Amino acid sequence: MTQFISLFQASIVFGTVILFGAVGEILTEKSGNLNLGVPGIMYLGSIASLIGVFYYERYVENPIPIVCILIALVCAVIASMLGGLLFSFMTITLRCNQNVMGLAFNIFAGGFANFYGGSLNKLAGGVGQINVLATSAAFRTKIPNYRSLGPIGELFFSYGFLVYLAIFLAFAVSWFLNRTSVGLNLRSVGENPATADAAGINVTKYKYLSTCVGAAISGLGGLYYVMDYMKGTWDSDGSIEGLGWLAVALVIFASWKAPRAIWGSYLFGMLSWAYFYIPGLTRSSQEIFKMLPYIVTVLVLIFVAYQHKPDNQPPNALGLPYFREER
């Protein structure tokens, strides 16, 4: 039982990182913009929040938890939105190839984040490891008395607030896309920009906004990673990039539906941690288990392709630049 609870908790923590990434990317891709820069966006969100609270904790004697949280959130959102804005400008205004731009963006953001992460570790002095204790603790504050609920409390209420925010955002994005007029217009932009344009929808505006807001949500994944998963430390081993790619895979797994991404992310988490709980694995056979999320994604892709149901397909104009016909 304790084994299961611990696996379940690990899956949720792991899943939340990629859930943020995937929900943001779903919003972006629904506008027809394929932002492969999710790992990069998550890098930016994580390093920006870390820098922000590092200085706050350094210069204030007794950091106030709520201020820590606000600073981290604002820094992460602004940095990842700027990343989204750069991507939008390159791909929508200058019409660069979206794939190339996304990949290049990851290289840029990875270098950027690790450079400043290394600097922070140096600035932190001591053992050469930055640690924003107060903020991390604030983010990991759990619901009081959750233990009184027994296993239920352990399973469902033993997390920081970002876990619940991720679930809320997934439902909110889904509601926005399917129930509001703006969401309807946004979907039409991603499906058939020419039709949207003819219906009087400002295609460029929609693409910019959904890419930037989507990036902001994805960036929260980076924030959660550094504050909760890594407990307020920085490690330049690139594991955040792997998680970012997993978020991109999750978008496909969820067939562009945010609520599906919720359980999908926890499933990915479970698959990723499974090796830890299976006795008798060697180091090398562990690695095989880490492939599971990708294998599942491939299987889902094959299944969806066979199924031929248009509702489960990617947005029709995904990855294509839109040119209004020359007049």
Next chain:
Amino acid sequence: MGKEPYLETNVTIRMVDITKRFAEVVANKNINLEIRSGEILALLGENGSGKTTLMNMLSGIYMQDSGSIYVKGEHVTIRDPRDAFDLHIGMIHQHFKLVEVLTAAENIVLGLNETRLVDLKNVREQVAKICDRYGFVVEPDKKVYDMSVSEKQTLEIVKVLYRGADILILDEPTAVLTPQETDKLFVVMRNMKADGKSIVIITHKLHEVMEISDRVAVLRKGEYIGDVPTSETDPQKLTDMMVGRAVTLNIDRPEPVDPKESLVVKNLTVKDINGVTKLDNVSFTAYTGEILGIAGISGCGQKELLEAVAGLHKLEKGSSIMFYPRGDRDQGEDLAGQTPIDIKHKGVHLAFVPEDRLGMGLVGNMNIPDNLMLKCYDQGRSPFTNRKKPREQAIQIIRDLEVVTPGLRTPVRRLSGGNVQKILVGREIASDPYLLMTAYAVRGLDINTSYTIYRLLNDQKKKGTAVIYVGEDLDVLLELCDRILVLCSGRVSGIVDGKTARKEEVGLLMTSFKEETA
């Protein structure tokens, strides 16, 4: 925004002196057109006569270069589709503007307001009202991808009406419909007319014009020929207006020397992926040393015919395509069922110039020799490419066809359209085929280049090649070709002698199928 000087009460739209150019091509030249309320106006003309362009200026897709548009007496400027909506003008394009994964109702409200939640209940009621009024059937919750073509078209019309259109423009609405669906559409059109709406139907089908319209306006090569009440005209008169008097072009037409049967097509039937019959029992013979012209309205099966011969289509049972290289009866072979590459090796070459020229045949980012190599990639003996021969060939084509290019290394997409086309046609000719098929070889070319292409085709003809020439311009067909096969809705409506045929005769064959000539 002045008032129009000579205002007639029932005129909803008046287009005055409208001219529209695309680069050097004049699509519309000083056109004056009136659309009246409560009438169905048929806009008639051959392909490329400028019908759609003219109407696109009303729907906000294009803006006129000169001339003015008056709507209900007010001078207006229509910048984009939004402006057209505001003037109650709605156009149903040939290519539907619908989002496939959305439902009918969602498509209807698309882009209408950005503040509210989607209120589909209200939309459903409104749609039901419109449907009751005009006799439509629309299921508001059906996804577009589940709809038939006819349902999609209905949805487009309802969408336009929902947005309050009083003036409806339908661009070749019947092209995609079955006869039964067409009848239903006509019923709806009459209901809308009775409701006081103005309707413009763009078409080149004469019988539909006679059946549905109150008045016919005819365009020919971008010019306005005139308009007549439908009750005072007949198909023959309309054809004359549509094709005009024959123009003399002085294209050389050498006598065929020793013609022998080269391609004998019998009962060729081809269906597209949707099971729609594209070619229906087509039979004809092409001779060596002769140019066989193929005439027809676009989409009547010319493309499918050439592709079927080239092996790009699955043929229905009973089709046979016998091919005799150089007219040699002993080497005769049935091309049906053979792969395109085998057919090509037998000396059957196809040069198809698509609307965008590059789409099929050439790779835009590659240079001339590399594009020539595309056709002989399977002839190499070693894993390395041999650039020497294609280079020589390229130099020869550039010299012979007067291709203007900065150099051999220039990617072909950087060349002008005419030069791209010369390479495309030149490549097929350079390989000395036994049967050369060209489609729209002079599409969009200037006169001099066109004559170069005619000369090349004639050179091939003199060599004893069987040439099939699909063209849009009847005048050219009549002067270049020895015989002309006329297609109408996938069937052969006649084969006429190029030397004696009259233009009106071919025009009539193109638009109406006559059983006795089949």
